[in-house]
Amino acid sequence: MSTSKTNNAVPDSVPDNTAELRQPMELDRQILHIKTLYEATRELSNAVKPSAVLNTFLPIAMGPLGLTFGFGVMRRAGAMRVAMLGLGASDKTQFDKRGELLVDKFFPSNKTKPTISSPTVLAGQHLSYSADVPTGTHVIAVIPLDKDSHVVLGFGPKLTGEAFSDVEIDLLNGLVNILSTALKKACGEQDLNERNTHLETSLVQTQEAREALNRRAFQLRTLYEATLELSAINEPTALCNAFLLTLMGTFSFSTGWIALYGPSDTEPDVAYRGPEPDCLTYLAHSGRDKVLGQFVGLKDKMPQRSQSVFLENAGARADLPLEADVAMLFTLNNDWRGCIGLFSPLSDGAMSPDMHQLFLSLVGTFMVTLGNAKHTQLIHDLNSDLAARNVELQNTLDDLTSARQEIGLLSEAKEAIIGLVQGEVLRVFRASWFDVSLIILAGIVLGGLFNFSSPSGIDLVPKSFLEDPPEMVAAKNTLHLAEGGAVIVDARPSEFFKQGHIKGAISLPEDMFSFVYSMKLSSLDPAIPIIVYGRNLSRHYDVDVARELTELGHEKVLVFDGGLDMWEEAGYEVEK
Amino acid sequence: MMRRILPILLLLFALALTACSQDKGAVAGTYAAQSNETEIVLTLKDNGKGTWSTDLDEIEFKWSIRKGGELWLHTKEGGVIPGVISDDTITMILPGVDQLVFQRQ
Numbered sequence: 001m002s003t004s005k006t007n008n009a010v011p012d013s014v015p016d017n018t019a020e021l022r023q024p025m026e027l028d029r030q031i032l033h034i035k036t037l038y039e040a041t042r043e044l045s046n047a048v049k050p051s052a053v054l055n056t057f058l059p060i061a062m063g064p065l066g067l068t069f070g071f072g073v074m075r076r077a078g079a080m081r082v083a084m085l086g087l088g089a090s091d092k093t094q095f096d097k098r099g100e101l102l103v104d105k106f107f108p109s110n111k112t113k114p115t116i117s118s119p120t121v122l123a124g125q126h127l128s129y130s131a132d133v134p135t136g137t138h139v140i141a142v143i144p145l146d147k148d149s150h151v152v153l154g155f156g157p158k159l160t161g162e163a164f165s166d167v168e169i170d171l172l173n174g175l176v177n178i179l180s181t182a183l184k185k186a187c188g189e190q191d192l193n194e195r196n197t198h199l200e201t202s203l204v205q206t207q208e209a210r211e212a213l214n215r216r217a218f219q220l221r222t223l224y225e226a227t228l229e230l231s232a233i234n235e236p237t238a239l240c241n242a243f244l245l246t247l248m249g250t251f252s253f254s255t256g257w258i259a260l261y262g263p264s265d266t267e268p269d270v271a272y273r274g275p276e277p278d279c280l281t282y283l284a285h286s287g288r289d290k291v292l293g294q295f296v297g298l299k300d301k302m303p304q305r306s307q308s309v310f311l312e313n314a315g316a317r318a319d320l321p322l323e324a325d326v327a328m329l330f331t332l333n334n335d336w337r338g339c340i341g342l343f344s345p346l347s348d349g350a351m352s353p354d355m356h357q358l359f360l361s362l363v364g365t366f367m368v369t370l371g372n373a374k375h376t377q378l379i380h381d382l383n384s385d386l387a388a389r390n391v392e393l394q395n396t397l398d399d400l401t402s403a404r405q406e407i408g409l410l411s412e413a414k415e416a417i418i419g420l421v422q423g424e425v426l427r428v429f430r431a432s433w434f435d436v437s438l439i440i441l442a443g444i445v446l447g448g449l450f451n452f453s454s455p456s457g458i459d460l461v462p463k464s465f466l467e468d469p470p471e472m473v474a475a476k477n478t479l480h481l482a483e484g485g486a487v488i489v490d491a492r493p494s495e496f497f498k499q500g501h502i503k504g505a506i507s508l509p510e511d512m513f514s515f516v517y518s519m520k521l522s523s524l525d526p527a528i529p530i531i532v533y534g535r536n537l538s539r540h541y542d543v544d545v546a547r548e549l550t551e552l553g554h555e556k557v558l559v560f561d562g563g564l565d566m567w568e569e570a571g572y573e574v575e576k
Numbered sequence: 577m578m579r580r581i582l583p584i585l586l587l588l589f590a591l592a593l594t595a596c597s598q599d600k601g602a603v604a605g606t607y608a609a610q611s612n613e614t615e616i617v618l619t620l621k622d623n624g625k626g627t628w629s630t631d632l633d634e635i636e637f638k639w640s641i642r643k644g645g646e647l648w649l650h651t652k653e654g655g656v657i658p659g660v661i662s663d664d665t666i667t668m669i670l671p672g673v674d675q676l677v678f679q680r681q
Contacts, residue, residue: 494671494672497671497672506672507671507672508671508672509655509671510653510655511651511653511654511655511656512651512653512655512657512670512671513651513653513655514628514633514635514651514652514653515628515635515649515651515657515670516670516671516672516673517633518628518630518632518633518635519611519614519616519630519670519672519673520672520673522630522632522633523632
């Protein structure tokens with residue numbers, strides 16, 4: 001601490017006759033000064049803010065010395081603080097205007113190195129000549145706190161009008177030092193508080209930034225996972241199902257639906273997750289008009305190709321085919337438009353702007369993958385059509401190849417046949433008797449073999465040629481014998497018998513003789529005459545049957561050789 | 577000359593074999609029918625031969641199965657008696673005789 005002493009300092013010497021009286025007074029004054037210093041230390045230690053310290057200091061310093069006024073100007077980090085006691089409002093205005101100049105006079109701003117490094121007290125009437133301090137200022141104290149904080153104090157004259165003594169100047173020095181310490185402490189605490197506040201603010205901001213970062217990371221991760229999942233799906237309906245599940249999980253909804261409608265002759269792609277599975281069918285068959293109607297209602301705000309828009313209006317959402325707390329319309333291209341609806345949220349609260357943005361981003365990804373899936377499906381359909389056409393073309397080529405080969409074979413066969421015929425024609429003219437004989441012999445042998453092996457083979461020589469002819473009978477006698485009990489047998493094939501026969505005749509075809517005989521005549525008395533008829537130019541059935549009957553033991557077998565024609569000519573009865 | 581006749585003979589032989597290759601095992605067996613008071617027993621043997629037996633007669637014949645499952649009885653006189661096979665019955669008609677229905681025994 002440095003102290004300047006003015007020329008007006010009160011002299012320490014007093015008359016000798018008062019020395020005894022001065023000692024107790026000096027002691028009281030010292031005690032008062034010590035109390036003042038103690039009180040200043042105690043009071044200032046309680047003040048927290050620098051301005052409060054300054055305001056507290058002035059009455060503590062002025063009281064014991066009996067000063068008329070006092071002021072303090074503090075510049076701290078560019079801000080000015082003024083404390084006054086015993087001065088008027090005009091002085092306050094003056095400090096507001098010129099306080100900076102006053103401080104700058106002792107602590108110039110343009111000097112990097114401080115001119116005053118410790119608290120200093122200046123005293124003297126000359127100080128009042130400065131325009132920067134109130135008139136009558138007798139003491140000025142300057143206190144450097146730190147690089148940017150400085151204090152200038154000023155005190156007016158004593159109420160008694162006496163000059164400041166050295167002891168009083170020492171007291172002021174002590175008080176200024178206490179003030180300096182208190183201000184440094186208060187400034188330090190204020191700085192610490194400000195830093196703490198700043199630190200807390202920064203901490204809150206950091207926390208908020210961290211949460212925002214976490215949300216952003218969540219959104220990006222969700223977007224990445226959705227992109228990864230959707231990009232692996234090529235079928236539009238499966239894509240809608242997968243995306244709906246992602247949306248419901250990300251935004252915590254218990255019910256959701258997606259409907260995508262194309263041209264009227266195409267099947268829509270729909271997905272639904274919720275408590276009523278029938279809604280899926282309803283979306284597919286009845287949702288088209290309601291969803292597409294929303295696009296018409298939006299007019300100029302209608303989402304264009306690859307765009308999406310939230311359906312904010314609750315009334316419009318109510319007109320959707322299914323309930324939706326959150327709904328978004330989207331347009332894939334000029335032909336395909338769709339709507340996404342989420343209903344029944346699992347948590348309260350509106351969707352935050354971040355979640356809105358995430359919703360938009362997810363739908364954007366969905367539309368891209370959906371567009372790709374549609375293109376893939378189109379390519380697949382085209383490939384299938386192309387494959388079918390290729391198969392058809394291949395079949396046509398195979399048919400053409402086959403037809404060509406067939407034509408070639410037919411041509412070859414035609415040429416071969418023509419060659420064969422021509423060769424045979426030529427050969428016929430060159431055929432030898434040996435060849436002809438060989439062919440005839442082969443024919444006879446084959447015919448004989450066939451006749452021998454066939455169950456229907458015939459005798460090479462008719463037996464009727466080898467045996468005696470049977471006894472013949474005329475029509476009149478035939479009738480007479482029949483009336484006498486003779487049996488008339490029709491030996492012709494049964495078809496002829498059915499067309500007409502002698503009344504009462506039995507059909508006994510020659511080729512089924514044994515069978516029919518066993519059924520019809522086997523039990524006939526051999527003594528009963530039998531008359532057989534039926535022959536034509538090539539076959540004498542009557543003779544053969546008559547011979548058979550004779551061989552079976554019938555004693556009188558006759559043949560009516562006139563047959564049915566002569567019977568009818570004779571006018572006898574015929575059955576048909 | 578033989579080179580030209582031989583293929584024809586082989587062809588005829590193959591046709592004969594084909595005709596003889598009809599499956600008779602499923603039809604072979606003994607059948608019986610009643611006509612008036614006469615019982616007829618029809619026996620079809622695996623070798624293509626058979627007998628038609630009544631109280632008074634026993635007639636031998638050959639038999640075959642035609643395309644379509646029709647049964648033909650070839651009489652020794654050269655005639656053919658057709659019959660229709662249905663499950664275990666054979667139905668046939670003889671001239672002047674009512675329809676005969678033979679039941680497998």
